[in-house]
Amino acid sequence: MLDLLTGFVGELRAAGLPVSTVEAIDAAAALCSTDLGDRAAVRASLSATLVKSARYLDAFDTAFDVYFGLRPPEAGSAAAAAQEAADAALVASALGGAVGTGTDAAGLGEALLQALLSDDPGLLAALARRAVRLLGGIEPGRPLGAAYYLYRVLRALDAERLRQRLRQAATGETDGLARRLAEEDLEGRFEQFRRALEAEIRRLLVADRGAAAVARALRRPLVEDADLTMATTAELAEIERALHPLARRLAVRLARRRRGSSGRLDVRRTLRAALSSGGVPVDPRFRRPHRSKPDIVLLCDISGSVATFARFTLQIVYALAAQFTRVQSFAFVDALDEVTGFFGPGADFAGGVRRLGDEARVVFFDGHSDYGRVFGQFASGHLGRLGPRTTVIVTGDARTNYRDPNPAALDQIARHSRALFWLNPERKGAWDSGDSVFGVYRPLCDGVFEVRTLRQLAAFVEQVALPAARPVRRPG
Amino acid sequence: MDYPFSDPAAVAAALRDRGYLADDHIAQVVFLATRLGKPVLVEGPAGVGKTELGKALAGALGRRLIRLQCYEGLDEAKALYEWNYRKQLLRLQADRGRAWEEVEGDIFTEDFLLTRPLLEAIRSPEPVVLLVDEVDRVEVETEALLLEVLAEFQVSIPELGTVVASSRPAVVLTSNNTRELSEALKRRCLFLHLGYPTVEREKEILLARVPGLPGALAEQVAGLVRSLRHLPLRKPPSVSESIDWARTLLALGVERLDARAAVGTLHVVLKHQPDIEKAAADLEPPGEG
Numbered sequence: 001m002l003d004l005l006t007g008f009v010g011e012l013r014a015a016g017l018p019v020s021t022v023e024a025i026d027a028a029a030a031l032c033s034t035d036l037g038d039r040a041a042v043r044a045s046l047s048a049t050l051v052k053s054a055r056y057l058d059a060f061d062t063a064f065d066v067y068f069g070l071r072p073p074e075a076g077s078a079a080a081a082a083q084e085a086a087d088a089a090l091v092a093s094a095l096g097g098a099v100g101t102g103t104d105a106a107g108l109g110e111a112l113l114q115a116l117l118s119d120d121p122g123l124l125a126a127l128a129r130r131a132v133r134l135l136g137g138i139e140p141g142r143p144l145g146a147a148y149y150l151y152r153v154l155r156a157l158d159a160e161r162l163r164q165r166l167r168q169a170a171t172g173e174t175d176g177l178a179r180r181l182a183e184e185d186l187e188g189r190f191e192q193f194r195r196a197l198e199a200e201i202r203r204l205l206v207a208d209r210g211a212a213a214v215a216r217a218l219r220r221p222l223v224e225d226a227d228l229t230m231a232t233t234a235e236l237a238e239i240e241r242a243l244h245p246l247a248r249r250l251a252v253r254l255a256r257r258r259r260g261s262s263g264r265l266d267v268r269r270t271l272r273a274a275l276s277s278g279g280v281p282v283d284p285r286f287r288r289p290h291r292s293k294p295d296i297v298l299l300c301d302i303s304g305s306v307a308t309f310a311r312f313t314l315q316i317v318y319a320l321a322a323q324f325t326r327v328q329s330f331a332f333v334d335a336l337d338e339v340t341g342f343f344g345p346g347a348d349f350a351g352g353v354r355r356l357g358d359e360a361r362v363v364f365f366d367g368h369s370d371y372g373r374v375f376g377q378f379a380s381g382h383l384g385r386l387g388p389r390t391t392v393i394v395t396g397d398a399r400t401n402y403r404d405p406n407p408a409a410l411d412q413i414a415r416h417s418r419a420l421f422w423l424n425p426e427r428k429g430a431w432d433s434g435d436s437v438f439g440v441y442r443p444l445c446d447g448v449f450e451v452r453t454l455r456q457l458a459a460f461v462e463q464v465a466l467p468a469a470r471p472v473r474r475p476g
Numbered sequence: 477m478d479y480p481f482s483d484p485a486a487v488a489a490a491l492r493d494r495g496y497l498a499d500d501h502i503a504q505v506v507f508l509a510t511r512l513g514k515p516v517l518v519e520g521p522a523g524v525g526k527t528e529l530g531k532a533l534a535g536a537l538g539r540r541l542i543r544l545q546c547y548e549g550l551d552e553a554k555a556l557y558e559w560n561y562r563k564q565l566l567r568l569q570a571d572r573g574r575a576w577e578e579v580e581g582d583i584f585t586e587d588f589l590l591t592r593p594l595l596e597a598i599r600s601p602e603p604v605v606l607l608v609d610e611v612d613r614v615e616v617e618t619e620a621l622l623l624e625v626l627a628e629f630q631v632s633i634p635e636l637g638t639v640v641a642s643s644r645p646a647v648v649l650t651s652n653n654t655r656e657l658s659e660a661l662k663r664r665c666l667f668l669h670l671g672y673p674t675v676e677r678e679k680e681i682l683l684a685r686v687p688g689l690p691g692a693l694a695e696q697v698a699g700l701v702r703s704l705r706h707l708p709l710r711k712p713p714s715v716s717e718s719i720d721w722a723r724t725l726l727a728l729g730v731e732r733l734d735a736r737a738a739v740g741t742l743h744v745v746l747k748h749q750p751d752i753e754k755a756a757a758d759l760e761p762p763g764e765g
Contacts, residue, residue, distance in 0.1 A: 022663055026512070030666075033511040034504070041484065044504035052662035054519060054653070054669045177735045177759065181699040184706075185675075245655050277565050348750045350708060 001031065008067045009050065011215045015063060016222045017056050023049055042068060055223050055242060066215045069203050084133070087126040094123055105135060105156045113162060116189050117169055124189075128196035131157060136201060140208050145217055149201045154194070163190060224454040228312050229425050236308075240315050242454055247319030250461045251296070251327075295389045296320060297417070298329040299336075299378065301396025302362065303369040309425035311353075313395040318343045318352060328385060331356060332374040335364035336382075369399060371437070372406030379409040386416040391464075395423045395451075398431075398438040405437040410444050420444065423451040423460065480510055480537055487536070496525070496532035497681050505668045506533065515626050515647035517611075517662065520670035522652055523714025529670075530607035530648035537646065540600070543607045544593040546614045552621060556631060558590045584635040594625050595639065603643040611661075612651040619658055627664050673715065675702050681715060686722045696733040697722050704745065704755055713745040721745045735760050 009024045027049040034045040043064055051060045094111045108131050115123040132138070135156040136149045170182040205214050221227075223242055226235045269285035277283070298317055302310040317329040321343040331339045337360040342352040364373070386392065392413060414420040422445045424431065424438065432439045442448050449460045481487045487510075488503040498506065506529075509516045518526040534541035544555060564583040571579050591599060597606040608622065625631060629641035649665060651657060673681065678698040683689055701718040713721075724744045730737045739756045746752045 018659070020659075020663055026514070026666075029512055030508050033508060035483070040500050041504045044501045045508055048505045048508060048516075048666040048668060052517075052659075052665075052667045053656075057669060177700070177733065177738060178696075180703065180759075181696065184703055185699065188675075245653065249655060276562055278569070280565070282561060282565065348708070348710060348754070351750070 001036070002028070004067065005031070007212065008046070008063065011063050011067065011212065012050060012060065014216070015059050015219050016225065017051065017059060019050050023052075039068060039070070055238075059220070059222060062218050062220075063215055065199055065202055066206055066218065067211045069199065069206060071203070071207060083129070087130050090123055090126045091130055094120075105158070108134065109157050109162055112157065112193070113165060116166060116186060116193065119189060124193055125196060128193065128200050132197060132200045132204065136204075138201070138204050138208075146198065146201050146205055146214075149205075150194075150198055153197055153201075159190075163187075166190065224458070226454070227452055228454075229306070229308050229452060231308065236311070239312070239454055243312075243315050243457075244319045246454070246458060246461060247316050250316075250464070251320055295387065295391065296327045297385060297390055297392045298327070299374075299392065299394045299396075300329065300331050301333070301369055301371075301394075302331045302356070303333040303367070303396075305369065305399055306395075306397050306425055309395070309397075313423075314343070314353065314356070315349070316395075318349050330378070330382075331360055331362050332369075333362045333364075333367055334370035334373055335362055336374045336377045337361045338382075368401045369396065370403050371396070371398060371400040371441075372404040372409070375409035375413065376406050379412045383412065383416050386413065388418055390417045392417045392420045393423065394420070394445075395425070397424060397426045397436065398422075398441055399435050400437050402435050405440045407440050407444060410441055414444050414446075419446045419464075421446060421460070421464065422448045423457075424448060425452055426450070427452065481507055483507065490536035491529075491532050494532040494535040495684060496528055497677065497684055498529075499673075499677060502529070502668065502670070505666055509666055510646065512666070513644055515649055515665045516668055517649045517651060517657075517665035518668045518670055519651045519653050521672070521712070521714060523716040524670045524672060525715055526650040526670055527607065527609055530605065530609075530650065533646065533648060534605035534607075537603075537605060539602070539646070540604045541607060542593050542597045542600075542604050542645075543609060546608065546610045546612075546618075548613055548615065550614050550618055552618075554592055555594050555618065555621060556592050556625075557595045557633060558592065559584070559635075560588045560590050564588050586636070589633075589636070594622075595631055597645045597647075598625065598629060598631055598639060598641040600645070601642055604645045606645040606647045608647065608649040610652060611649045612654050612657060616658060619661055623660055623664065626661070672702070672705055672712075675699055678702070678715065678718060682719060682722045685719050686726060689722055689726055690731065693725060693731065693733060694722060697725065700733065700738060701745065707755060707758060709746065709751045709754065710748045711746070711751065717745045717747075 005024070005028060009019055009027070012019050027046055030045040030049045031042070035041050046064065047057065047060055051057060091108070091111050094114055095107060108127060111123070112127050112131075114120075115127055131153050132149070135153045137152065138149055166186045167183055170179055170186055202214060202218075223235070223238045226239060228239065231239060264287050266285045266287045270281050270283070273283045273285055274281040298313070298320075300310060300313045300317065302314070314331075317327070317339070320327045321329065321340065328338065328340045329343065330336050339352075339356055339360055342355045342360070343349070364370075410420075422438075422441065426436070428450050430436070438448070447460075447463065449456065449463075451457050451460060481490065484500065484503040484507040487507045488498045488500070491498045491503070491506070505516060508514070518529060520526060530543075531541060567583050567588075568579060571582070589595075593606070597604050611619070611622070614622075626647060629644055631639045633639060672678075675695075675698045678701065679691075679694045682694040682697060683691065686694075697718055701713050701721070705712040721741065721744045724741050725733065725737070728737075728741070739760055742752050742755055742759075746755055
């Protein structure tokens with residue numbers, strides 16, 4: 001057990017989860033008070049001691065399934081044959097001999113439809129095992145991933161048609177609401193079956209290659225390391241959830257009051273408090289120190305070349321604007337338009353994006369980014385928005401399609417604000433290549449940051465708090 | 477040492493008696509907490525029963541509940557202890573004429589100590605349950621204060637020395653995850669993530685919390701709440717809101733939930749106007765309404 005646990009902890013660490021030695025010891029202690037025959041209990045004990053953030057639960061579950069999955073009976077053994085016979089019998093009896101014997105894809109599909117409609121967990125489990133055995137085509141030693149086998153089984157079962165038939169079954173309900181609930185119910189059951197298939201495939205792969213190898217193949221980057229510019233929809237949703245606390249933190253960092261100063265003496269309240277101690281002012285009261293509100297201006301490139309990243313920066317805009325009123329945001333492609341109102345308090349994100357597409361005038365000429373023109377537009381029309389407490393954050397790749405970069409305008413913006421930061425979604429190596437004019441803008445900024453992942457964004461948030469990154473400027 | 481519960485099933489049963497339906501995962505983690513004597517950090521969206529768990533645990537253990545509600549600006553004086561200087565001052569005036577050395581020994585004694593929740597939990601002669609609510613709201617500096625208490629179950633008071641717990645309190649911390657807690661704090665706790673329950677469990681919760689609710693209606697409410705949680709809302713409905721909803725429908729005499737009844741009472745479950753509009757449009761497509 002101890003070897004298994006240390007192997008498991010090693011795998012978690014390799015997947016990027018921070019697991020300290022103390023926590024590993026706790027896990028071992030927890031297992032001593034756990035019924036080891038109960039997988040769910042073991043899972044609960046390990047997750048409570050080893051995982052300390054909901055963000056890591058998915059990665060934990062994957063690794064747990066691989067390391068602590070039920071081992072299938074050895075291929076060719078009596079136990080394996082017995083289980084196979086039992087499964088086959090169960091499937092055949094469900095079909096009642098109506099459509100084949102349940103050894104081909106059509107028969108399995110039919111049995112599956114019945115099992116899903118009647119919500120029979122025993123039959124579903126048997127079907128998952130049968131389907132993987134008969135349709136997966138898993139051969140020992142072939143270096144193919146679990147995702148491939150899952151795709152293969154689902155295609156053989158004709159999952160799309162199956163789901164359609166499930167939806168049809170739900171239309172039996174006359175009431176719109178009831179139909180909707182029934183549909184969602186069936187969809188949920190199908191999703192469970194899909195997971196059962198996945199688990200079964202992993203089980204077989206683990207038996208073939210060993211837990212460590214399978215776990216390595218299944219490792220995915222954690223949310224904070226997922227590449228923002230190439231994230232899948234599911235990853236984006238996860239990233240967006242993690243973003244809100246971070247945006248709030250950024251705003252707090254930028255607004256942080258000076259340390260050490262606790263405000264001026266409040267004479268009135270001090271004298272009032274002194275009354276209860278016989279007129280002796282033992283308890284001096286101070287005015288609350290003034291907490292400045294975060295004053296942020298965001299300039300976001302939303303052109304096609306940074307589309308995914310733009311969605312992410314708009315999420316930052318949204319998260320900031322929902323909590324703080326003094327956040328002004330502008331979007332641009334080759335023209336600049338204010339979008340503050342679209343994402344203000346009370347607005348929802350999807351609606352904001354829609355309004356951005358419908359109403360914002362961000363395209364002037366041909367829909368290719370023109371940073372020089374945009375900065376010029378801001379410098380001539382919006383300099384009044386900036387003040388000695390304003391932080392300006394520009395997000396974009398500085399690819400200005402070989403047009404005039406107009407650094408003088410950006411310099412003017414920098415001079416009128418407290419600090420100017422630039423977040424660039426491109427790899428450092430790609431900066432200044434091709435039509436990127438980042439090298440021109442870079443010296444004008446107080447800080448430039450490569451932001452491709454949440455972790456890098458967090459690092460930026462940490463860094464803007466450092467005094468060195470916040471020089472005091474005077475408009476010149 | 478004897479433990480309050482023999483196995484996780486006993487935990488679940490005891491919590492159930494207090495009206496809290498714990499699934500196997502929750503029961504196992506709470507059981508571990510009582511065995512290992514570690515605090516439990518409960519994290520999850522608002523309104524899934526994090527605070528309820530602490531209260532139910534106190535009931536299940538038959539212990540007193542001491543609750544520390546955290547907020548931004550919570551400090552030592554409010555969380556740990558404070559000297560009652562007014563009383564000290566009176567004492568000084570009454571003792572006029574005595575030598576300072578004598579008086580000093582007098583006024584820094586337990587008579588002049590105002591205990592706050594953390595110290596109270598530690599000094600209590602019989603074991604208690606300490607509920608530290610919304611711990612993510614305090615500043616990082618205050619979090620450090622919790623560390624000594626949670627790890628060593630002791631408090632250092634410069635004038636008195638170290639107060640060691642006479643009995644170990646069971647500690648439950650809750651967090652809405654508005655900010656990342658420090659590694660040090662998390663390391664000392666068992667982590668329990670409470671998400672939204674499955675439809676079946678939510679139905680059970682509704683039936684347990686809303687007496688007289690018909691089973692069919694409970695199932696519909698649970699199903700519809702899950703359906704609402706899939707929509708991109710600002711604030712998805714929580715369990716406490718679905719309980720409110722079930723109560724409302726019961727009070728209105730609704731026996732079967734249809735789209736009209738649902739849309740008419742949406743304001744009970746959803747608290748933002750854009751959310752209500754979005755959900756109403758989704759539940760009542762133009763063709764059907």
